[in-house]
Structures are given as structure tokens and as C-alpha cells.
Amino acid sequence: MDASVYARKAVYGRWAVAWAFFFNGFLIGSWAPQIPVFMTRLGISEFTLGLLILVFGVGALSSMPWCGYLIGRYGSRAVVKGFAVFCSLSLLLVALAPNVLTAAPALFLFGAVIGGMDVAMNANAVEVEKKLSRAVMSSSHGFWSLGGFAGGGLGGLLIEAHGYLTHAVVVTLIAIVLGLAAFRFMITEETPVVHEKQKLAFPTNPLIYLIGLMALFSMVPEGSVLDWAALYLQQERGADIATAGFAFAAFSGTMSIMRFLGDRVRDRFGAVNTLRVSALIGAAGMLVASLAPTSWIAILAFAFSGLGIANMVPIAFSAAGNQEGTSSGVALSMVTLMGYSGILVAPSAIGFVGGKAGFGPVYMVLAGLLIVVFLMANLAKSADRNQN
Incomplete structure (x- = not known):
């Protein structure tokens, strides 16, 4: 591959992974202003809300160990894109949940896909650093914070003006547009190399x-x-x-x-x-x-x-x-x-x-x-x- 083309693809990949971090942070930030409405419409106590938020965290942690296997098999770009599809729809599923029995699995799924994408986009940022021979990880996390700020700020305004469900639909549409516009430029490993023998395994190092x-x-x-x-x-x-x-x-x-x-x-x-x-x-x-x-x-x-x-x-x-x-x-x-x-x-x-x-x-x-x-x-x- 021509050196200029290689460099251009690496630069595009750097901004694509930045948008992936923004995308992930935007969805998390969009969930924050939904929480008070979520609690009120389900008629639950602070204790129950705390348990449901814990379910979100457990979902995130449960998906993370699998991501190493998936990235090793398919490459970080494919895993980011795959999780991003489900991330785009996950907040809407939570907003549509009519009761605790449906909200709990919706929040578990939301946490699982957010957590899985988190691992994959960090792996992709490492690959970008290798291709560019410079650090991009800190600024990538900066884009995550920026996405969280944007999601939280937009969410409060939209929910107050148009309601929680309209907000969830708008967030879903924005996420889809972001994904279609940016993720096709992501780079990945030249050939995914699995050092752990293509199975789900804990690191030996x-x-x-x-x-x-x-x-x-x-x-x-x-x-x-x-x-x-x-x-x-x-x-x-x-x-x-x-x-x-x-x-x-x-x-x-x-x-x-x-x-x-x-x-x-x-x-x-x-x-x-x-x-x-x-x-x-x-x-x-x-x-x-x-x-x-x-x-x-x-x-x-x-x-x-x-x-x-x-x-x-x-x-x-x-x-x-x-x-x-x-x-x-x-x-x-x-x-x-x-x-x-x-x-x-x-x-x-x-x-x-x-x-x-x-x-x-x-x-x-x-x-x-x-x-x-x-x-x-x-x-x-x-x-x-x-x-x-």
C-alpha cells in the first residue's frame, strides 16, 4: 500500500475511533436525564432504582470478558460496529419498558452492549496508536467525556420540551447517523491474531x-x-x-x-x-x-x-x-x-x-x-x- 494512502487511512481511523468514543459517551449521557423520569413512571423507590442501575453495571461487566475472544476472532472494528448497532437501539428499549420486569433485562442489555463496545473501541484506539506511532488514547477518552456532556445537556432540554419517549427516539436516530457516517472509516488489525488459541480465556501474562x-x-x-x-x-x-x-x-x-x-x-x-x-x-x-x-x-x-x-x-x-x-x-x-x-x-x-x-x-x-x-x-x- 502506498505510504500516503496508509497514512490517510490511519488519520481517518483516528477520527473514526474518536467518534466511537463520543457515540458511547453520548448514549451514557443521554441515559442520565432519563433516570428521574424512569423512576417516576415505573413508580419505584430509590432502593429499587439502585438495584436496576446495578443491573446495568452487571450487564456491562458480564460482556467485557467475551470481548477479547470476539476481537481476536473478528478484529476490533467489526466488534465495535456490531455492538454499536445494539447500542443505538438500547436506550429506546429502556424507555419503552412499562414495568420493572421488562426494565431489568432492558437495562442489562443496555449495560452489556455499552460495556462490550467500551472494550472494543479501546482496543481499536490501541491499534490507531500503533499505526500513527503516537498516543491518541487520552484524547479519545476526552471525546467520551464530550459525548457524555452533549448527551446529558441535550437530554434535559428534549425531555422537558417533548417528553422522555421523543428524547429516546431522537437519541436513537442521532446514534444511527453517527454510526453510519463514521464507523466505516475505522481501521482494524491487519489480520486478527489470537494469542489465546481462539477460545474464551483469561490472560496468562x-x-x-x-x-x-x-x-x-x-x-x-x-x-x-x-x-x-x-x-x-x-x-x-x-x-x-x-x-x-x-x-x-x-x-x-x-x-x-x-x-x-x-x-x-x-x-x-x-x-x-x-x-x-x-x-x-x-x-x-x-x-x-x-x-x-x-x-x-x-x-x-x-x-x-x-x-x-x-x-x-x-x-x-x-x-x-x-x-x-x-x-x-x-x-x-x-x-x-x-x-x-x-x-x-x-x-x-x-x-x-x-x-x-x-x-x-x-x-x-x-x-x-x-x-x-x-x-x-x-x-x-x-x-x-x-x-x-
């Missing part, structure tokens, strides 16, 4: 599990800010509801900005150095937030922590996808599973501990988890194998 542990320790603090920071500021720092809401907004905002800058930072300083500095920034922010005397100092600390945490998971994913002797799909399915398990399981444990001991000590412990990632950072050196 122990480094995969250590990288998965880094992803887990990086994602638990992110989930803790999402679920508990507002309550922490209200109950322990005397913030009003409006002020408390700025905690995650500030954290998410700095994360989004840093993810779009992260690839250039990583290309210049290397994955290991970037991860070390990121972990220290994240830990420092969490520690200050845990000790902050006022709500606004805590908010600023959470925002500072977001600058560090932003690129930790993308680096872990790149490191997993570049492990020699293991297909990127198999490695990423395990690391994604371990990382997202923290977001699924940790909130309930954090809530229990926080209710007994306060959330200040919890955030102090989470700072310690980020220090552990700092100490393990050298394991991420494989993230730079995509670069010349």
Missing part, C-alpha cells in the same frame, strides 16, 4: 492483572467523587446543594480538558513519567480535599485531583493493549473489567464506611491508592511501544 489493579485504583477515586463528593460537602463541610454540585462538575471539567492535552504530554515525557506525575497530582488533590476546612477549598482540590486522574486510566489501557504475547482485545477486556469493577463495587462500600467514619478519611485512603499507582508506574512502560 501476570502483568495484565497488575495493570488492571492500577486501572482499578485509578477509577475508584473517580467513582467516589461522582457518587459521594456532593454529600461529603453538604454533611461535613456545610455546603448548600448548589455549591455541593460543583464538586463533580469541577472534577469532570478539569478531567475533560486534561484528557485532550494528555496525548501530547505523554508523547513528550513518556507514559511512565506522565503516570507518576499524574498519580501524585491526583493523590495531592484527594488529600487536600479530605482535610479542607471549607467547601470551596475542597472543590478546588477535587478539580486539581481531576488534572491528575484524567490520564491514568488511558495510560493503563494503552499499556495493557501493547503487552507482547497477548492480544490487545484479551488484555483490554480484563483490564477494563477490573477497572470498572471498582466503579461498580466501590460506591456501596465507600458509602457504608463514609456513613460510619465520615467521608474525609475515605478520601484520605483514596489518596493512598493513587500513591500505590505511583509506585507501580513503571509497569506502564509498554504504553510507549506504539511509538517509534
